[in-house]
């Protein structure tokens with residue numbers, strides 16, 4: 001269709017006062033009305049409302065519009081709304097052009113109404129010029145593969161996997177470490193009810209192991225992801241355990257004879273394990289593995305293994321999975337506080353982190369549940385330091401959200417279950433106990449005599465001989481510096497994204513925020529979605545949170561994936577290149593430029609061919625083509641050039 | 651240079667990062683000058699030399715190409731391809747007597763609303779101190795009416 005035959009309708013939204021409070025909407029409307037090709041220009045308080053959409057649909061019918069321009073908020077928010085709206089009135093959804101009057105004009109120019117109005121006119125003229133040259137875009141329906149990949153087997157990933165498996169979907173759960181369970185497996189008891197973490201987690205872990213719809217891959221990582229929503233191809237690298245998962249019954253005979261001792265990861269180095277080991281007693285799968293970096297190949301384990309399960313020659317395996325959706329639940333790790341030199345972590349033996357204290361509190365842990373100093377003597381005075389690496393602009397600005405509750409929990413467990421006489425101090429900026437039952441929990445700690453001191457700790461000093469520590473804290477309530485003699489200092493260290501989160505994000509094409517955690521599509525309304533359709537996030541991978549929130553998000557991610565999979569098929573709009581055979585010189589530059597191998601040059605001198613579903617619509621090919629033979633649909637040169645002319649024409 | 655000169659700058663913003671950064675600047679109510687006019691492209695890899703030159707020919711005083719952070723392009727490396735094109739375009743601009751500083755490639759993530767705004771502020775100042783696009787002066791024989799009166 002020639003641009004001259006375009007009948008454009010312009011619809012300008014006030015967005016309450018958000019737009020109209022800065023931009024003179026009536027002036028812009030009158031300007032729009034006079035632009036060549038514009039048949040009607042209307043304004044309305046909330047164009048996205050039912051009534052606003054009705055107004056657009058009626059105008060399309062009444063004026064026989066064939067192009068629509070909506071000037072409102074960011075297309076990131078309401079382009080889908082208005083595309084649907086015009087398609088309900090019989091137009092192809094791509095015959096819509098939006099003007100971002102709110103995010104790109106009224107909001108960043110709040111105090112320059114005159115200039116903002118002028119800018120609005122320019123943006124609008126550009127949109128009208130572009131709209132006149134828009135063409136319908138075709139879409140295809142493709143079937144959805146009814147299986148899901150869950151990455152990370154912490155409590156969030158476990159919850160997501162179980163929810164989906166229960167609904168009958170096939171789930172592949174990929175866990176990097178040798179067991180599922182994540183950090184919750186380490187925390188011993190859980191606030192605010194102090195029930196034993198393992199007692200509530202391990203039934204869920206066993207269910208994962210036995211569920212017919214779940215396939216579990218441990219010691220495994222995702223190395224590539226291809227495809228698109230509904231149809232992803234995922235490659236997994238499975239590192240060898242060197243022990244046959246089918247044969248091993250975890251009898252432990254191998255462990256007994258293994259002569260190699262290695263610091264144990266699960267207990268954060270506070271105890272030694274063997275080179276052949278199971279990460280913790282309740283590990284799932286209940287299968288040993290060999291740490292080949294440390295193993296000396298003495299072969300003693302193989303000699304005692306009655307089931308011949310040991311295989312030193314096992315090689316890493318690559319597997320390929322086809323899934324319709326992906327859930328990322330890669331969780332967090334504890335920030336290493338050694339860069340905060342004033343607290344002496346890594347330098348003084350009696351400075352530990354909360355996770356290390358959690359391990360000490362475990363009856364099966366390295367100290368059998370005793371709170372001990374490094375020299376093995378019981379710790380009588382314990383000082384906890386909050387916000388270590390959180391709310392600290394040198395490290396992480398954010399609040400790690402659970403540390404106040406973790407400190408209160410550990411303080412109470414010490415008082416209630418270990419030593420009522422022990423002195424426990426919590427030095428903090430403030431106590432954040434915001435959820436149901438949390439403030440009551442904090443009250444109980446106060447009643448038990450836990451001393452909460454408002455103030456940041458400036459330094460910790462060690463007496464070399466006794467190993468005793470001096471903690472200097474400025475008490476803001478008393479307005480004085482307190483010096484506390486402590487046996488043990490416990491750092492409430494920040495939650496940071498799991499190692500490798502950035503790399504995984506890159507493989508998936510999802511974003512990370514400035515804090516390094518995976519970024520949700522919308523912080524309020526789409527907290528589980530990512531910018532890649534079909535990829536969802538949950539748990540601490542998205543940001544610091546406690547177990548109830550991680551579980552809730554795990555379920556939410558499962559629900560989001562299920563609603564996608566149960567649709568059976570999805571529609572993909574073909575924003576792909578078109579090739580003008582007369583102009584194509586078959587030079588192959590575009591084929592080389594395409595990052596997705598979506599173009600091919602057939603033999604026998606035919607012009608370039610587009611592989612529709614591989615193309616992601618970036619348009620790199622179009623910019624690279626020396627003759628203009630390739631044009632990306634919806635972003636054709638003609639359309640962009642007209643937009644440039646329009647934007648500079650005011 | 652003339653403090654009353656109000657340049658017009660065209661910014662080609664990629665849908666995934668810089669466009670979203672501009673959205674975030676707006677949502678956060680971070681203020682920046684009105685001189686910038688954004689054109690959405692799927693990826694800066696789509697930005698062709700003809701788009702850049704068209705903008706200058708139509709009277710833009712400056713052109714920004716804003717892509718994702720290096721290594722974070724959603725189409726692998728469209729932003730790097732764009733950067734090479736921008737470097738090339740700068741050379742051509744220079745050879746036809748337009749200051750290459752009028753064109754710039756920048757990299758921002760979707761989370762960098764504040765940074766986006768300060769890039770805009772600095773670029774507007776840079777163009778203001780360069781004065782109007784000489785191509786525009788030639789084309790119109792004088793400053794366009796609208797450019798003069800906009801203050």
Ligand SMILES: Cc1cc2nc3c(=O)[nH]c(=O)nc-3n(C[C@H](O)[C@H](O)[C@H](O)COP(=O)(O)OP(=O)(O)OC[C@H]3O[C@@H](n4cnc5c(N)ncnc54)[C@H](O)[C@@H]3O)c2cc1C
Pocket residue numbers: 151152153154155156157174175176177179180181182183184187189190191192220221222329330331332333334354355358402406409498499500501504538539540541545546547548550
């Ligand atoms: C000391 C301490 C005590 C706590 N106590 C409590 C408490 O009492 N109550 C409470 O509600 N909350 C508590 N929390 C918070 C709680 O631990 C978290 O909310 C919860 O563990 C988050 O679960 P998750 O599944 O999101 O992440 P995680 O538990 O971190 O699990 C993530 C899983 O993903 C795996 N993974 C990571 N990267 C990859 C990858 N690239 N590929 C494959 N797998 C990967 C990891 O190995 C891990 O198994 C505590 C936290 C700390 C630090």
